[in-house]
Amino acid sequence: MRILLLCHSFNSLTQRLFVELEGQGHSVSVELDVADSVCEEAVALFRPNLVLAPFLKRRIPASVWRAVACFIVHPGPPGDRGPSALDWAVLESRPQWGVTVLQANDDFDAGPVWAHASFPMREASKGSLYRAEVTQAAVTACLQAIERFEHGRTAGAAEPEPELRCADGDGDGDGDGDGWRPLLPQSARRIDWARDSTARVLARLRSADGQPGVRDEMFGLDCHLFDGHPATPAALAAVPAAPPGSVLARREGALLRRTVDGGVWIGQARNPLACGDGPAFKMPAAMAFAAQSAELPLLDVPLDRDAQEWGEIRYRELGPAGARVGCLSFDFYNGAMSTDQCRRLLAALQAVRRRDTQVLLLLGGRDFFSNGIHLNCIEAAAHRPDDSAADESWRNIQAMDDVALELITLTDRLTVAALRGNAGAGGAFLALAADEVWAHQGVILNPHYKNMGNLYGSEYWTYLLPRRLGAAGAAALMQQRLPVSAVAAQRSGLIDRCFDTGALAFEIEATTHALALAAAHNLAERVARKRHARDTDEARRPLAAYREQELSRMHRNFYGFDPSYHVARYHFVHKLPHAWTPRHLAVHREAAAGSAERA
Incomplete structure (x- = not known):
């Protein structure tokens, strides 16, 4: 089918649906919800069989939902209504929650239900739940709704299946009203x-x-x-x-x-x-x-500590002597890595390097493995006397490169990057600095930099990426600017393994496989081959040369006459609304532009 994704922004849920739908053979295009007229134009250009709205902040105009079936993804169970569904559920510590796919009509969040999926709530932030349980439930429900739609339903379909109906309107069966909850106030x-x-x-x-x-x-x-x-x-x-x-x-x-x-x-x-x-x-x-x-006491904690003691970087070891696995997690907020965080992670890697382990398992964070340099901290530097965003960008990318270099040159053991969450930009290439990259089927990678004001990128990507994809494959990936599913990434060779499991089970499976790797009979041989390959590569072209070439281009991004990076960063940090949909997402507009040029 032709499916138009209509969304406020191309967020993690929308990206996951994008790759899932394309993986099933659907023709997918994206339109950011800028204005009613823009939405109407997108439908006229793309002529979709279905409009799917994973993340909206406005109602779909009647001129659109009356012309084509429009499915809304609501982060609540059937009958729940309102703009703060997940906020209320977290605030009230609901034990169970869900996602509903319903058809747009005159009433807010009250159209016919096509599918829904539920999940147990865990003690976590709204964002963490959204990126994991809500996203997975939304994928399940959307694919089910789309399958039902393909098998004969049309816009304005009859009532949902009996098992999807709610006894009282709010989906919990307790008869407490119509389920409408207002915007959660301060x-x-x-x-x-x-x-x-x-x-x-x-x-x-x-x-x-x-x-x-x-x-x-x-x-x-x-x-x-x-x-x-x-x-x-x-x-x-x-x-x-x-x-x-x-x-x-x-x-x-x-x-x-x-x-x-x-x-x-x-x-x-x-x-x-x-x-x-x-x-x-x-x-x-x-x-x-x-x-x-500044004068408050600093409460540092050791890397290896009690699981309840909060800190961003944590280390533990598993397995017997001679077959030990070191597990290093770095759970940075939203996956962003500031200069200070990179330096602390580098110090942790240097400390871990002194441990007698055979495999180092890099776990990143629960929600994100890494998303590269910290744009908010860079923006903050623009407001400090005697500092600038360009200078902090330069410090940050150098610190990221130092972390990548430490991993690349760790040649006395095997290293595995286990992606529990998504990875983007420099964070995706930081993962490639490990010998192997594993992920679960729900992970999305954005292994490119151009969406942030045409950044060139560093983290030794010009060395790491061609080793996996070849020169032509690396160039194509860096130009396409679209998310890549873990399944597709394994198929292309970008990553080594995609586990057929969910996020919650992945860490256990990854740890089990890492322990098997550490105990393998040919481990010493593999480490020796790794060391020889690194020595050969260094003789052919030193890592310092890759870094110098990449940073010369990054220096132009930060300090040159083209302000694209600084403008894009400012828009990102301050969450400014989009004025248009980028052409790499709105393929219907790219096609229309091409037709106009040929005419």
Whole structure:
């Protein structure tokens, strides 16, 4: 079928549906929801059999849904209605939630239900749930709805199957109304530090993660808070007693704040004063309150520690002597890696290098393996005296390169990058610095840089990528600018293994396979071949030459006359609305432009 994806932005869910639908042989094009007239024009150009809307912030115009069947992906069970479905579910600690695919009509979120899928809720932020459970449920429900549509249903179809109907309208069978929930206001998210328990504080922070954050005060200043993690008794015992709401310490960019029965680490904040005269944007909490937090005690933690003790980088070892696996995770917020985070990860790799292990398993983060340089921290540098976004970009890419170099030159053991979550830009190429790359079937890769203002890219991609795809394949991949599924990535040779499993089971399977790799009879032979290949490659062309060539191009991106990168970064950080759909997504517009040129 011809399926038009209509969306507010090409987010993680939309990308996953894009690759899944293309993988099933559908012809897919994308239109960003800029205006009703633009949507109408996209339908006229593409002539879709179906419009699928995974992520919208406005209603589809009647002129469109009356002309073609339009399926809305709602992040709630059948009967749930409203713009803050997942926010309310996280805030209220619902044990079960779901995704519904319904047909657009005159009523908001109330059209005929075509399919739905449910999942158990875990204690996690809204964003983490959205990228994992919600996305997987949406894929399941969308594919089911599309299959039903293909088998004879038309726009304005009859009532959904009996098993999809709701007894009371909100899908939970408790007869409590029609399921409409309004936009979740800040008044419902407000934290009362003098009374709220740690669990209650975390529920508020998690329900508002990503956007809009929880409006609050820190150090007497208005701000928005994000990214909450529970503090352990050990962390609280390391600082003096203080009243609830007090900010006690800092760790890896986060700030520790007391609650009535414990404490929470606040990872991210939006503080208008940190941005000078410009609009406020999210950044690490300790950076957002740099002057106020500078004197707070620094609570560092060892790499190998109790699982409950929060920190961004963690290490553990598994297996017997002589067949040991070191597992290194680096769970950076949204997968972005600032200069400081890269330097801490490099130090961790250097420490791990001294351990007697046979395989190093790089686990990245739960939601993202890595997404490359930290654009928000780079933007923050533009608001600091005697600094600039260009200078911080340069420091950040150099630090990323140092991490990649450490992995490439780790030749006394095997290294495996296990992608628990998506990887993009420099983060995708950081994974390729390992000997093998494994992923599960839900992972999406964006192994290119051009979408960020035509960045050239570094992380030794000019060395790493042709080794896997050849020169022509590498050039084609870097030009196409589209997401790649893990299944397609394995098929092309970009990654080595795609496990037929979900995100929750993948880490266990990856660890099991890494242990088998460490105990393999030919391990020493494989390591010897790896070392020989690296020596041969270095003699042919040193890694320093690849880095110099890549960075010369990046220097032009950062400091040259073309401001495309700085403009794209500013738009990304400040979440400015799109004015048009890029042509690599809107293939219907590319085709129309080509026809016009031929005419």
